Amino acid sequence: MSASREKKQRRSDPEQGLTQKQRAELREQKAAKQKTVLYTAIGVIIAILVVILLVWHSGIFQRGATALTVDGRNYNVNDVEYYFYAAMVESYSNGASFDPQTDLREQYVDEEQTQTYYDYFLEQAITDLTEVAAVENAAEEAGYTFTDEDQATVDNSIAYMKSYAAQLGASSFEGYLRSTYGKYMTVGAYEDCVRRDVLVSSYKNAYMDGLDITDDAIQTYYDEHKNDLDSFTFRSIQIDGTAPSGTDEEGNTVEPTEEESAAAMQAAKAKADEFAAAVEAAEDKEATFAELAPNYVSESSKEKYESDPDYSLTTALSGTSVSSRTYGEWMLDASRTTGDVGVVEYDTGYYVVLFQERYLDETPTADIRHILIKAELTQEDDPATEDVDESTVPTQEALDAAKAEAQSLLDEWNAGDKTAESFGALAEANSDDPGSNTNGGLYEKVYKGYFTIFDSWLFGEETRQPGDTTLIENTNSGQQGWCVVYYQGANDPVWKLDADSALRQDGMNTWLTGLTEGLEAVQGDGIKYVND
Known part of the structure; x- marks a missing residue:
């Protein structure tokens, strides 16, 4: 063998020149090293699997999967769940006989058992989201954006739900949402759903408000619907x-x-x-x-x-x-x-x-503004009185204090420029009415019976003039106190408002039909997580 070949052989054989004992020790070291590498690899794989399982159980994958695609828009499981639950609530309130705590896939809408409640609610959710997608796209094309009033609606809606969850004793708002909308719902996802819902509703209302309804159209509608409008x-x-029923010998x-x-x-x-x-x-x-x-x-x-x-x-x-x-x-x-x-x-x-x-009742409706000053509740319930909960009833002293505050606000307004706008500013800063304290205390198209406590002042013998004001006690339960009321002006009579509303609704329905016609809702892999 040549010298060069021997040199190569020694390089290729690491045990060359070692004793038997040294060779054995070397082999043991190799084996131990191989086991270490193997165990390390297995450990890494297990760790990866654990992470995957943790991520899976966290719902990240499920929430990210597309459940429905409509008109170029993708919706995930939470988007569908939002409308799925709305369909459930509507059916339940209408007397549908299903148990929301039991698997909806095993409960049927009809006696013939041709459709489960799960399929029915999913069908309703898909129908709703088809319209939502069409309106979202129409709003985007029109350049329609969120208004301050829209954002206030979102904020108030979420605040109400948080308060409601707390009243039910929920440990957290997210926990309440998951128990209501499914285990994949998060606070952020819910807020997105509410925001989308408000945007769609707002744009639909904007479309209706923009329709040109003529007096001739209203008259024609009346002629065709006298039985409804008279x-x-x-x-x-x-x-x-x-x-009368009777009783037997045993008292039954x-x-x-x-x-x-x-x-x-x-x-x-x-x-x-x-x-x-x-x-x-x-x-x-x-x-x-x-x-x-x-x-x-x-x-x-x-x-x-x-x-x-x-x-x-x-x-x-x-x-x-x-x-x-x-x-x-x-x-x-x-x-x-x-x-x-x-x-x-x-x-x-x-x-x-x-x-x-x-x-045909031609009595005009009224546009008004008001400021509600609720009387402070300071009493504790008296167990000795079963017919009343004193903790919900203000004392006369508290009512007097509320009246004094209302009078002070009216005096402040009278000392200023006495405009609708200045009254509205006072309402937003001071009113306890959540239904109007974000829009200047304004209620439009108020008809007789809408606010019964205001009826005699608004629709009595004395004709109201724009700018008229008064103080009226609010005796309604939960709202006891005093109101500062501002008469802004007369509006159309109820029949004309009803006719106008019906024509606008018809116009919007025709518009929506055109938007959704031919649209296909394609179910994605994420649909299987709905009501999971």
């Missing part, structure tokens, strides 16, 4: 036709038989016919109706009709409201004239109705 004045009483309630129920209805019909005939025969039908009514109503109602002759009277009720009543069809009959008397059956008795007037 107002009605009438008197009515109920004559009960319920058969015994329901009346079919024969007994039928006999009770026949007796009620005879009583109703007798009353109707007496009113028909009278020269003054309205006075006779009020005078005889206590003799025909139930004993439990008799005192009300005796103490108040107008207890049977209903005034200025809209046709829309009339139509929902049992005697609505009779009232809306085009042939109905003043003095007509009708007997109308309902499930457990009969109505007797005296038709007095049908008319």
Whole structure:
């Protein structure tokens, strides 16, 4: 072997020239090193897996996955959950029979079990998000941006939810959100959903407000919807036709038989016919109706009709409201004239109705501003009084202090330029009314009955003039105190406002149909995490 080859062999054989013992020790060292490398690699892999599992269970992957794509916009699980939950709440409030604590995939909307509640709510959420995506894009194209009022709405909504969560005893706001909207919801994601919802609603309202609704269009709408927009004045009483229940020897309630129920209805019909005939025969039908009514109503109602002759009277009720009543069809009959008397059956008795007037109510609504000064609550509840919680009732001293503060604010306004704007500034700085203290205390299109405590001042015999002011005590529970009220001016009557609103709603619906027509909602991998 050449010298060069021997040199190469010695370099390639690290054990060259070592004793057997040294070679054995070298091999042990190699083996130990290989094990260390192996264990280190395994440890790194395990650590990576642990991190992955932690990240997975944190919901980062799930929240980042696209659940729905509509019109170029991607929505994640929380976006869908927001509208999924809204659909749940709406159905539940409408009497749907499902258990929100049980798997919605195992509960069915119909008896034939063709659709689960999960699929139904998801379908509603997708429909809502399809419209949301279309409106978001339309707002973006129009250059529509958030207003200060929009931001205030977002802030107030989130503040309310935080307060509500605290009242329920939630350990944290995020914990409440997760229990409500699913385990992937975060405070930031919820705020994004609220902001999007407010933006969409705001732009829709802006679109409606921008529609040109002419007087001719309003008149045409009225001509086609008189039964909805006309107002009605009438008197009515109920004559009960319920058969009394009995008790057996053991004291158990015994329901009346079919024969007994039928006999009770026949007796009620005879009583109703007798009353109707007496009113028909009278020269003054309205006075006779009020005078005889206590003799025909139930004993439990008799005192009300005796103490108040107008207890049977209903005034200025809209046709829309009339139509929902049992005697609505009779009232809306085009042939109905003043003095007509009708007997109308309902499930457990009969109505007797005296038709007095049908008319188009031209009473203007009012635009007002107000400042609410709530009286301080200083009392503790007295356990000895079961019918009242004193902790919710202000003392006379507290009411007097609230009135003094209200008067001071009115004096301050009177000492200034006495404008709507200056009143609004005082409202924003001092009013305890969360519904108006961010918009200068303004309430527009106020109709009779909207604020009953203001009715006599706004719609009484004395005609209000712009700039009129007064102090009015607020006796409503939870709002006891005093109001400074400013009359800004008259607005259109209710019927015209209703017609205008309906036409704008129709216009917006047509617009939305055009925006969403042909749009496809594509479900992504993240959809499986909805209601997970």
